[in-house]
Amino acid sequence: MKTIFVGIDLGGTNIKIGCFDAQLNLIAKTSTSTNVDMGPQVVVDRIVHTTGGLLQDNGLSVEDIRSIGIGTPGPAKYCDGIIIASPNMPAFKNVPLRKMISDHFDRPAILENDANAACWGEYVLGAGKNVQDMVFFTLGTGIGGGVITNGKLVHGFADNAAELGHIIIYPNGRKCGCGQKGCVEAYASANSTAKRAVEAIEKGAKSSLKKLLDEKGTITSKDVYEHLANGDKLAKQITDQTAEALAIVCINILHTTEPQRIVFAGGMIAAGNILLDRIKYYFNKHIWSMKSETVEICFAALGEDAGIIGAAALAQQISAK
Amino acid sequence: MKTIFVGIDLGGTNIKIGCFDAQLNLIAKTSTSTNVDMGPQVVVDRIVHTTGGLLQDNGLSVEDIRSIGIGTPGPAKYCDGIIIASPNMPAFKNVPLRKMISDHFDRPAILENDANAACWGEYVLGAGKNVQDMVFFTLGTGIGGGVITNGKLVHGFADNAAELGHIIIYPNGRKCGCGQKGCVEAYASANSTAKRAVEAIEKGAKSSLKKLLDEKGTITSKDVYEHLANGDKLAKQITDQTAEALAIVCINILHTTEPQRIVFAGGMIAAGNILLDRIKYYFNKHIWSMKSETVEICFAALGEDAGIIGAAALAQQISAK
Numbered sequence: 073m074k075t076i077f078v079g080i081d082l083g084g085t086n087i088k089i090g091c092f093d094a095q096l097n098l099i100a101k102t103s104t105s106t107n108v109d110m111g112p113q114v115v116v117d118r119i120v121h122t123t124g125g126l127l128q129d130n131g132l133s134v135e136d137i138r139s140i141g142i143g144t145p146g147p148a149k150y151c152d153g154i155i156i157a158s159p160n161m162p163a164f165k166n167v168p169l170r171k172m173i174s175d176h177f178d179r180p181a182i183l184e185n186d187a188n189a190a191c192w193g194e195y196v197l198g199a200g201k202n203v204q205d206m207v208f209f210t211l212g213t214g215i216g217g218g219v220i221t222n223g224k225l226v227h228g229f230a231d232n233a234a235e236l237g238h239i240i241i242y243p244n245g246r247k248c249g250c251g252q253k254g255c256v257e258a259y260a261s262a263n264s265t266a267k268r269a270v271e272a273i274e275k276g277a278k279s280s281l282k283k284l285l286d287e288k289g290t291i292t293s294k295d296v297y298e299h300l301a302n303g304d305k306l307a308k309q310i311t312d313q314t315a316e317a318l319a320i321v322c323i324n325i326l327h328t329t330e331p332q333r334i335v336f337a338g339g340m341i342a343a344g345n346i347l348l349d350r351i352k353y354y355f356n357k358h359i360w361s362m363k364s365e366t367v368e369i370c371f372a373a374l375g376e377d378a379g380i381i382g383a384a385a386l387a388q389q390i391s392a393k
Numbered sequence: 394m395k396t397i398f399v400g401i402d403l404g405g406t407n408i409k410i411g412c413f414d415a416q417l418n419l420i421a422k423t424s425t426s427t428n429v430d431m432g433p434q435v436v437v438d439r440i441v442h443t444t445g446g447l448l449q450d451n452g453l454s455v456e457d458i459r460s461i462g463i464g465t466p467g468p469a470k471y472c473d474g475i476i477i478a479s480p481n482m483p484a485f486k487n488v489p490l491r492k493m494i495s496d497h498f499d500r501p502a503i504l505e506n507d508a509n510a511a512c513w514g515e516y517v518l519g520a521g522k523n524v525q526d527m528v529f530f531t532l533g534t535g536i537g538g539g540v541i542t543n544g545k546l547v548h549g550f551a552d553n554a555a556e557l558g559h560i561i562i563y564p565n566g567r568k569c570g571c572g573q574k575g576c577v578e579a580y581a582s583a584n585s586t587a588k589r590a591v592e593a594i595e596k597g598a599k600s601s602l603k604k605l606l607d608e609k610g611t612i613t614s615k616d617v618y619e620h621l622a623n624g625d626k627l628a629k630q631i632t633d634q635t636a637e638a639l640a641i642v643c644i645n646i647l648h649t650t651e652p653q654r655i656v657f658a659g660g661m662i663a664a665g666n667i668l669l670d671r672i673k674y675y676f677n678k679h680i681w682s683m684k685s686e687t688v689e690i691c692f693a694a695l696g697e698d699a700g701i702i703g704a705a706a707l708a709q710q711i712s713a714k
Contacts, residue, residue, distance in 0.1 A: 147684060205550045219649060226542045228651025229526045230687070235648040238681055243562065243641055251682030252644070320564055323573070327556040328540060328649050330549020360559055361572030363468060366551070
């Protein structure tokens with residue numbers, strides 16, 4: 073019998089599943105659509121079926137599984153393994169997902185916030201290796217996060233810690249989807265970055281992005297970085313605002329939990345050093361002069377696999393208990 | 394032989410010392426001037442001598458001591474028990490205070506940041522009782538803080554976590570002593586609250602505080618709250634700005650470590666509900682609508698003894714190891 077840990081990243085559109093050995097090496101992974109409208113039982117059946125198939129294709133059996141980790145978006149009562157409600161999975165209300173999965177496989181399972189799972193993946197095997205205190209941001213449609221202090225994920229009183237995208241950096245600033253104003257997400261997510269560019273063009277700012285906007289009817293943060301690389305002035309200005317917002321949130325995090333490393337992940341890090349260097353520039357511009365800070369600001373290392381790796385690593389932890 | 398834990402609060406002006414029994418009941422306390430200019434060895438001698446006298450006066454002996462906790466301002470390498478440098482204790486450079494005290498009494502000792510010690514005191518015996526996740530602010534000359542997650546103080550990578558006064562809430566706002574702009578300390582400390590009132594009067598704002606300023610040449614945050622209680626309009630405006638700044642920092646903390654309770658301490662809480670109610674008002678005004686938050690925002694319960702209580706409670710922890 074082998075030792076297999078299963079890591080599952082359950083999203084509103086796709087389910088990613090990975091099988092890992094005892095050293096957390098990826099043996100095989102797959103992805104399938106969630107079919108979220110069919111409801112929790114169908115989704116669980118899909119997970120069970122797909123996992124079984126993945127193992128079989130690789131000469132393994134469900135008997136080899138030691139434990140299962142599942143990352144999924146909140147709000148959830150993760151410590152109880154229950155999805156309370158999820159904007160992207162409307163049919164999931166008070167679903168005891170952990171128990172359903174655990175019962176099916178007759179193995180221990182753990183439910184974790186998807187950003188926390190990815191954070192834990194980077195912590196164990198990626199950009200956070202060899203540190204005890206790390207903070208993690210995902211720059212996507214919104215901004216998610218994870219906080220690790222003393223080598224442990226911070227869950228908070230009601231399992232809703234690390235909603236880092238909703239740290240207010242400009243009170244009474246841009247409206248955020250959450251109902252607050254001035255959240256870092258309203259400036260520096262991939263969506264907000266693109267949106268600020270569109271708004272500026274609509275207000276008459278000159279930019280090589282205008283032609284694209286006229287043609288496609290929309291632009292993405294990727295477009296912004298591409299035009300920045302080609303020397304567009306508006307793209308530079310938009311990127312600077314994104315970087316400055318992220319730098320201020322880095323400073324605020326530093327003065328709260330003082331991580332050794334702050335790791336950015338998500339589609340937007342494809343921008344590369346052109347973004348990272350500007351975040352560091354604004355961090356140094358705004359940081360105090362009381363002492364010189366040595367926090368490392370860097371990009372994630374595991375790409376899209378961080379979620380399944382982190383879920384498997386969390387599964388390994390509960391199996392060791 | 395009895396079981397005594399000693400809690401010491403070492404400041405630039407005074408040393409407070411308390412002796413506690415095994416249930417952390419205060420047996421006796423005293424205070425003496427630090428004589429900080431005389432250097433570390435003299436200060437240690439004063440601590441040893443004063444502690445001995447305090448015990449003797451209460452029918453106890455140094456033999457009864459189990460362990461000693463010391464709270465002191467940073468920057469320090471607390472985990473190594475060394476004061477690196479302290480703005481209020483210029484003669485203290487790389488002083489191994491923990492070892493000096495421990496050697497003198499031949500007992501284990503622990504060194505902790507003074508705000509962290511007070512935070513721990515409130516956590517164990519005061520406003521933070523019966524919670525696992527708490528954040529603590531001291532509103533004094535500056536703003537200090539402490540963060541507890543999963544029942545543990547967060548120290549951060551370089552022992553400088555919880556510098557909560559330097560969370561930036563208004564980028565490019567008021568200049569802070571730390572070199573940053575827009576720190577919450579630059580708006581909502583006792584000093585900054587008074588300073589904003591003085592600035593407004595000097596700019597011509599009408600206020601009953603003007604007469605006081607003309608007479609005394611200065612005003613304090615206490616004056617602001619007294620005049621607020623008497624219906625002064627400027628005092629209300631100044632207090633509202635203080636409360637709004639503190640509310641925004643509460644929101645940002647909530648989205649980071651999600652404490653169950655946020656506790657404010659320091660001289661300024663003497664203002665009472667007139668301040669606390671406004672903090673809660675602005676918290677509710679600015680907080681997201683994604684879910685209803687149940688964080689309790691309250692004032693500290695232990696007054697000036699929080700530091701020695703917390704130091705003794707930390708001493709108790711190391712003695713239990």
